[in-house]
Each structure stands twice: as C-alpha cells, then as structure tokens.
Amino acid sequence: MKKEFVVIGLGRFGGSIVKELIELEADVMAIDKSQERVDEFANIATQAVAVDTTDEAALRSLGIRNFEHVVIAIGENIQASILTTLILKEIGVSRITVKAQNDYHEKVLRKIGADQVVHPERDMGKRIANNLVSNNILDYLELSDEYSIVEIQANDHLAGSSLIDLDIRAKFGVNIVAIKRGTHILVSPQAIEQIEVNDILIVIGSDLDIHRFERKALH
Ligand code: ATP
Numbered sequence: 001m002k003k004e005f006v007v008i009g010l011g012r013f014g015g016s017i018v019k020e021l022i023e024l025e026a027d028v029m030a031i032d033k034s035q036e037r038v039d040e041f042a043n044i045a046t047q048a049v050a051v052d053t054t055d056e057a058a059l060r061s062l063g064i065r066n067f068e069h070v071v072i073a074i075g076e077n078i079q080a081s082i083l084t085t086l087i088l089k090e091i092g093v094s095r096i097t098v099k100a101q102n103d104y105h106e107k108v109l110r111k112i113g114a115d116q117v118v119h120p121e122r123d124m125g126k127r128i129a130n131n132l133v134s135n136n137i138l139d140y141l142e143l144s145d146e147y148s149i150v151e152i153q154a155n156d157h158l159a160g161s162s163l164i165d166l167d168i169r170a171k172f173g174v175n176i177v178a179i180k181r182g183t184h185i186l187v188s189p190q191a192i193e194q195i196e197v198n199d200i201l202i203v204i205g206s207d208l209d210i211h212r213f214e215r216k217a218l219h
Contacts, residue, residue, distance in 0.1 A: 002027045006062075006070040007045075008053050008084060010037040013099055013120055014073030018045050029067065053084040065091050072098040072114075078105050082112065089113045134211075136218050138200060146206050151180070154199040155218055164191040172213040174205030 003026040007018045010032040021028045022044060030045035032038050033052040041048040051058045070093050074081040078101055088096055097116040100106040106117045130140040138151040169175055179186040180200035203210060
C-alpha cells in the first residue's frame with residue numbers, strides 16, 4: 001500500500017518535501033493558504049488544497065486523521081504553525097513533524113505534542129560547517145547535542161591497517177559501525193578487516209572523540 005502524507009506550507013522546504021515524497025511514490029495532500037502556491041502544486045501533488053490551517057473547521061473537513069503522517073512546513077508565522085499543530089493533535093493525527101524557526105518555537109511544539117521537530121537551516125548549517133572544517137568528513141548526522149555519526153574518507157595513513165591494529169575504540173573512543181567500499185557496505189566489520197584507500201568509514205561517537213580521531217588518525 002502507498003504511504004500517505006499531508007504537507008502543510010508549500011514554501012521552499014515544504015515544496016521540496018512534496019516533490020521528493022512524490023518521487024518516492026507516496027501519496028501527498030499538499031496544503032497552503034495561498035491559492036497561487038496550491039496551483040503550482042496541482043500537477044505535482046496527489047491532491048492540492050487551498051486552506052488556512054488555523055481555521056479548525058476547514059482543517060477538520062479535510063479528513064486528515066486518515067493520513068499516516070503530517071508535515072507542517074509553515075515558516076515565519078510561528079503562531080500559525082503552533083495553532084495548526086495543536087488542532088492536528090486534537091484531531092488525533094498519529095505522527096506530526098514540524099519545522100521550527102528557533103529554539104523557543106521548538107520548545108512550544110514539543111510541549112504540545114509534536115512528534116518530530118526539525119530545523120532545516122540550522123542542521124544544514126552545522127553539516128556544512130563540519131564538512132568545511134574537515135576535508136575527510138563527507139557527511140554528518142547529529143544523534144544528540146554530543147553524539148554523531150559521520151562518514152569519513154579513509155586515506156593512506158589508515159589503508160593497510162586492520163581495525164584491531166588501529167585499536168580505534170580504545171584510543172579514540174569511537175566505533176566504526178560500517179565500511180562503504182565501492183558499491184558494497186560491510187556492516188559491523190570484523191576486527192581483522194583491513195582498511196583500503198578509498199574506503200568510507202561510518203563512525204559513531206561523541207563529537208569530541210570523532211574530531212580527535214579525524215585529526216590524529218588521518219593526518
Ligand atoms: P521556506 O524557507 O520553506 O520557503 P518560509 O520559512 O519562508 O519557508 P513561509 O513562506 O513563511 O516560510 O511559509 C511557508 C508556506 O506556508 C507559505 O507558502 C505560506 O503561504 C504557508 N502558510 C503560512 N501560514 C499558513 C496557514 N495558516 N495555513 C496554510 N498555509 C500557511
């Protein structure tokens with residue numbers, strides 16, 4: 001069965017979520033209060049509807065309860081974002097993801113029961129900063145304020161050594177949870193596995209330990 005989503009707010013962020021979900025063959029109801037935005041998505045989304053989602057009666061009339069997941073991508077109007085979240089919680093939507101503008105907005109969203117809060121600009125800024133400070137860090141996923149998973153490009157310094165030789169866990173406190181080698185991926189590699197030059201290491205650990213590993217082991 002196809003997955004069914006509702007995306008509210010068709011700015012750059014919400015709009016790109018709609019397009020990607022459609023690419024991934026999901027059904028998407030796209031909602032915006034602006035008829036112009038809705039017209040843009042009429043031929044892209046499964047359904048596109050012009051509704052101000054702070055209008056409770058109008059929102060209830062859309063039968064949103066039957067959708068698996070609602071994404072609220074209303075940006076600047078924090079009040080509208082909060083009110084929409086509140087109404088959807090009352091309607092009984094099972095999963096709600098909301099884009100937050102700032103930490104205060106996030107706090108309120110969590111208090112009223114948003115299941116997931118995202119900060120696309122802040123998170124992308126952090127990812128790009130991490131890529132900038134380290135040429136070897138290819139990608140970065142924040143698990144919490146302190147812990148992350150990163151993709152690190154192996155180089156000549158590591159190539160030819162096995163994980164046991166490098167003793168990474170004891171020396172740096174990080175774990176290599178997988179190795180990408182060309183099109184293959186070695187999940188939970190064995191200690192005797194030798195690292196090759198173009199391997200991409202998937203490393204989990206605290207940010208401090210990851211940076212220590214990246215600075216000391218690769219240079
Ligand atoms: P982006 O950075 O993703 O472009 P943004 O942060 O600039 O977005 P806005 O443009 O403020 O965010 O809002 C995104 C969309 O949400 C707009 O198209 C706007 O019309 C829509 N929107 C705002 N308030 C409501 C509302 N109450 N009901 C439905 N849609 C709304």
